[in-house]
Amino acid sequence: MGKDVIVALDFDSKEKTLAFLDRFTEEKPFVKIGMELFYAEGPSIVREIRARGHKIFLDLKLHDIPNTVKKAMAALSALDVDIVNLHAAGTAAMMTAALEGLTRPDGTRPLLIAVTQLTSTDQESMERELLIHVPMEKVVLHYAENAAAAGLDGVVCSPMEAGVVHERCGKDFLTVTPGVRFADGDAGDQKRVTTPAKAKELGSDYIVVGRPITQAEDPVAAYRRCREEFVG
Numbered sequence: 001m002g003k004d005v006i007v008a009l010d011f012d013s014k015e016k017t018l019a020f021l022d023r024f025t026e027e028k029p030f031v032k033i034g035m036e037l038f039y040a041e042g043p044s045i046v047r048e049i050r051a052r053g054h055k056i057f058l059d060l061k062l063h064d065i066p067n068t069v070k071k072a073m074a075a076l077s078a079l080d081v082d083i084v085n086l087h088a089a090g091t092a093a094m095m096t097a098a099l100e101g102l103t104r105p106d107g108t109r110p111l112l113i114a115v116t117q118l119t120s121t122d123q124e125s126m127e128r129e130l131l132i133h134v135p136m137e138k139v140v141l142h143y144a145e146n147a148a149a150a151g152l153d154g155v156v157c158s159p160m161e162a163g164v165v166h167e168r169c170g171k172d173f174l175t176v177t178p179g180v181r182f183a184d185g186d187a188g189d190q191k192r193v194t195t196p197a198k199a200k201e202l203g204s205d206y207i208v209v210g211r212p213i214t215q216a217e218d219p220v221a222a223y224r225r226c227r228e229e230f231v232g
C-alpha cells in the first residue's frame with residue numbers, strides 16, 4: 001500500500017453514497033465506510049462498494065471486552081475490506097483477541113489498525129474530560145507502541161504525530177491520519193488539524209478526508225486537489 005487519500009463516505013443512505021461515487025468517472029478513490037453509513041445500510045453497502053472496485057477502510061472503531069471484540073471481528077472478517085480498526089484504549093488483551101477473531105481460517109485478514117486519540121481531542125479536552133495528564137504526543141506514542149506490540153499493522157493518529165510514530169514503531173507501521181483541512185478550510189469539530197501538504201511533509205501514509213471533499217461544491221476537484229497536495 002502506498003501513500004493515498006481515503007475519502008470518508010459519511011452519508012446516511014446508500015442512494016446519497018452511490019450518487020457521490022458516481023461523480024468519479026475517471027478515478028476510483030480509496031474510501032472509508034464509518035458508523036453512520038454502516039449502521040444505516042448494514043454490510044450490504046460494503047459489498048456493493050467493493051463490487052464497484054473501491055478499496056475500503058471499514059472504520060467501526062471497536063471497543064469492548066476482548067471476547068466480544070474477537071467475535072465481532074470474526075463476523076467482520078467475512079467482508080472483503082482492506083482495513084478495519086478498534087480503539088487502542090481497549091488494551092493489549094482486546095487488540096490480541098481482535099487479531100485472532102479477524103484472521104480467517106486460511107490465515108488471511110484485513111489490516112488492523114488502532115485509534116490512538118481521536119483527532120477531535122486536544123491537550124486541553126484530554127486533560128479536562130479524560131483526566132489524562134500526559135502530553136498528547138506521548139499518549140499517542142504509548143498507544144502506538146501497545147498496538148505494535150500486540151501485532152497490529154498501524155494506527156489512526158493526527159498527521160502531527162505520524163513522524164514520531166514511524167520513528168518509534170518503524171516505517172512500515174501504518175499511520176492513517178484524519179484531521180485534514182485545506183489551508184482555507186473550516187476545522188469544524190477537528191482539533192489536531194493539518195493541510196494535506198503538511199501531512200505529506202510529516203510522513204502520513206494515508207490521509208482520511210471527509211467534509212472537505214463530500215461537502216465541496218465540486219467533490220471531484222476537491223479530491224484531486226487533496227491528492228495533488230498529498231501524493232503529488
Ligand SMILES: O=c1ccn([C@@H]2O[C@H](COP(=O)(O)O)[C@@H](O)[C@H]2O)c(=O)[nH]1
Nearest residue numbers: 008034117118119178179208209210211
Ligand atoms: O481520530 C479520528 C478517527 C476517525 N476519524 C474519522 O475520519 C473522518 C474525518 O472526517 P472529516 O469530515 O474530514 O472531519 C470521519 O469519518 C471521522 O469519523 C476522525 O476524524 N478522527
